[in-house]
Amino acid sequence: xxxxxxxxxxxxxxxxxxxxxxxxxxxxxxxxxxxxxxxxxxxxxxxxxxxxxxxxxxxxxxxxxxxxxxxxxxxxxxxxxxxxxxxxxxxxxxxxxxxxxxxxxxxxxxxxxxxxxxxxxxxxxxxxxxxxxxxxxxxxxxxxxxxxxxxxxxxxxxxxxxxxxxxxxxxxxxxxxxxxxxxxxxxxxxxxxxxxxxxxxxxxxxxxxxxxxxxxxxxxxxxxxxxxxxxxxxxxxxxxxxxxxxxxxxxxxxxxxxxxxxxxxxxxxxxxxxxxxxxxxxxxxxxxxxxxxxxxxxxxxxxxxxxxxxxxxxxxxxxxxxxxxxxxxxxxxxxxxxxxxxxxxxxxxxxxxxxxxxxxxxxxxxxxxxxxxxxxxxxxxxxxxxxxxxxx
Ligand code: CUA
Numbered sequence: 001x002x003x004x005x006x007x008x009x010x011x012x013x014x015x016x017x018x019x020x021x022x023x024x025x026x027x028x029x030x031x032x033x034x035x036x037x038x039x040x041x042x043x044x045x046x047x048x049x050x051x052x053x054x055x056x057x058x059x060x061x062x063x064x065x066x067x068x069x070x071x072x073x074x075x076x077x078x079x080x081x082x083x084x085x086x087x088x089x090x091x092x093x094x095x096x097x098x099x100x101x102x103x104x105x106x107x108x109x110x111x112x113x114x115x116x117x118x119x120x121x122x123x124x125x126x127x128x129x130x131x132x133x134x135x136x137x138x139x140x141x142x143x144x145x146x147x148x149x150x151x152x153x154x155x156x157x158x159x160x161x162x163x164x165x166x167x168x169x170x171x172x173x174x175x176x177x178x179x180x181x182x183x184x185x186x187x188x189x190x191x192x193x194x195x196x197x198x199x200x201x202x203x204x205x206x207x208x209x210x211x212x213x214x215x216x217x218x219x220x221x222x223x224x225x226x227x228x229x230x231x232x233x234x235x236x237x238x239x240x241x242x243x244x245x246x247x248x249x250x251x252x253x254x255x256x257x258x259x260x261x262x263x264x265x266x267x268x269x270x271x272x273x274x275x276x277x278x279x280x281x282x283x284x285x286x287x288x289x290x291x292x293x294x295x296x297x298x299x300x301x302x303x304x305x306x307x308x309x310x311x312x313x314x315x316x317x318x319x320x321x322x323x324x325x326x327x328x329x330x331x332x333x334x335x336x337x338x339x340x341x342x343x344x345x346x347x348x349x350x351x352x353x354x355x356x357x358x359x360x361x362x363x364x365x366x367x368x369x370x371x372x373x374x375x376x377x378x379x380x381x382x383x384x385x386x387x388x389x390x391x392x
Contacts, residue, residue: 028175028209028210029174029175029210029211029212030174030175031174031175032046033174033175034175034177035175035176035203035204035205035207035209035230036175036176036177036201036202036203036204037201037202037204038115038176038177038178038199038200038201039174039175039176039177039178039201041111041114041115042111042115042177042178045107045108045111048107049104052100052103052104056100115177115178115200116198116200117200118157118159118198118200119157119159119200120159122156122157123156123157123158123159123200124139124141124152124153124156124157124158124159125139125140125141125159125161126138126139126150126152126158126159126160126161127139127140127160127161127162127163128150128160128161128162128163128171128182129162129163129164129165129182130162130163130164130165130166130168130169130171130182130213130217131164131165131166132166132167132217132218132220132358132360133213133217133218133219133220133221133223133224133335133356133358133359134147134148134224134322134334134335135147135148135150135171135224135226135335136165136322136323137150139240142240143244144240144243144244145310145319145323145325146243146323146325146326147322147323147324147335148225148226148227148322148330148332148333148335148336149226149227149228149229149330149331149332150226150227150228150229151229151231151236151239152203152228152229152230152231152236153203153230153231153232153233153236154203154204154205154206154230154231154232154233155202155203155204155233156202156233157200157201157202158200158201158202158203159198159199159200160180160198160199160200161196161198162180162181162182162183162196162197162198162199163182163183163184163185163194163195163196163197164182164183164184164185165184166184166217167184167217167218168181168182168183168184168215168217169181169182169213169215169217169224170182170213170214170215171199171211171213171214171226172211172212172213172214173209173210173211173226173228174211175209176201176203176209176211176228177199177201179214180197180198180199181197181215182197182215183195183197203228203230205230206230206231206232206235207230208227208228208229208230208331209227209228209230210225210226210227210336211225211226211227211228212224212225212226212336213225213226218358219357219358220356220357220358220359223334223335223336223337223355223356224335224336225332225335225336225337226335226336227331227332227336239326242326242329243312243325243326244312245312245313246311246312246313246314246325246326247297247311247312247313247314247325247391248313249313249314250294292382292383292386292387293383293386293387293390294387295380295383295386295387296380296382296383296384296385296386296387296388296390297314297387299376299380299383299384299387300316300384300387300388301314301315301316303374303376303380303384304362304371304372304374305318305374305384306318307320307371308320308321308360308361308371309321309322309323309324310323310324310325311323311324311325311327311391312325313325320360321360321361324388324391325391326391326392327340327388327391328340328388328389328390328391328392329391329392333345333348334348334352334355334356337355337356338355340389341389342382342385342386342389343385345384345385345388345389346381346382346384346385349363349364349374349376349381349384349385350363350364350378350381351363351364351365351366352368353366353368362374364376364381
């Protein structure tokens with residue numbers, strides 16, 4: 001008997017320790033740790049419903065316990081009174097649950113409307129564009145475009161306007177609020193607005209918030225992460241300024257030659273197909289031994305990279321792939337899948353499909369999407385990785 005008690009005590013202690021340990025970890029994608037008004041609305045609804053369920057649970061258990069004890073079978077107990085049909089009880093168990101459903105539905109519908117309401121006067125607008133398999137963020141008022149890491153100011157209302165460039169995705173950064181479908185914009189009758197979806201929120205705390213595409217969108221759906229970098233207004237303005245500065249040419253005499261960068265989607269569409277270097281033709285690598293960053297810059301700007309990627313301040317203005325301005329400052333690459341190190345950048349440039357099946361970017365030796373292999377040499381790949389890492 002004492003042995004059994006010891007075992008029981010040991011088991012209970014272990015269980016409690018395991019429970020405590022499970023509270024100690026960090027949960028970057030917790031949906032019960034709200035950091036915006038939007039997430040708070042959902043969370044308070046969840047908490048309210050949870051506690052009402054606990055009250056119902058307690059009532060049910062108390063009544064059940066009472067019945068089990070009071071009406072338990074005893075050797076000489078008489079046969080209980082048999083009830084066939086009871087109008088009062090039938091009304092009660094119909095009205096009771098109906099009232100519970102109403103009690104849950106009213107605040108739920110209220111929360112639905114609350115979280116769809118924007119602040120068009122003060123909110124900062126950001127276009128969120130889902131791609132297979134990465135995220136694009138356009139700041140139309142600021143003329144800034146970035147990818148996979150969304151920079152936002154703390155304490156200012158933000159309106160995310162979402163749509164997809166291909167299939168349906170779903171934008172979900174749990175600590176900032178619920179998920180929202182990201183739909184392809186379908187053709188509509190003239191005068192009718194495109195079917196964007198919206199998220200409106202104000203972030204309360206600076207930090208880096210992780211999220212994930214939450215709608216199956218193809219082979220690399222599970223590798224389609226997202227990060228939101230919430231920063232103070234000053235830091236955010238500094239980031240915008242850094243972005244606008246971009247990577248101006250080292251030689252100032254060449255500055256006048258480059259086209260005025262315009263990041264709007266319309267301008268990008270109007271640009272037409274970029275002129276490409278014939279694959280296989282060696283981009284010249286003049287200062288390779290001296291400065292890998294300069295060599296990488298040249299290799300990048302003279303290879304097929306520029307057909308899809310843009311870097312502010314350079315001639316690279318492609319809009320098919322992620323905008324790489326300040327890419328060196330991102331914490332991850334490949335939309336949250338690899339740490340942002342020169343080694344990982346080189347790995348990614350060499351064979352992106354090995355990291356992310358279905359990716360549209362070609363590798364050194366394999367085509368991707370409609371693009372032929374880049375035929376970059378190992379040295380060029382390393383130089384481009386060094387150059388991209390330097391963009392911060
Ligand atoms: Cu995009 Cu799943």
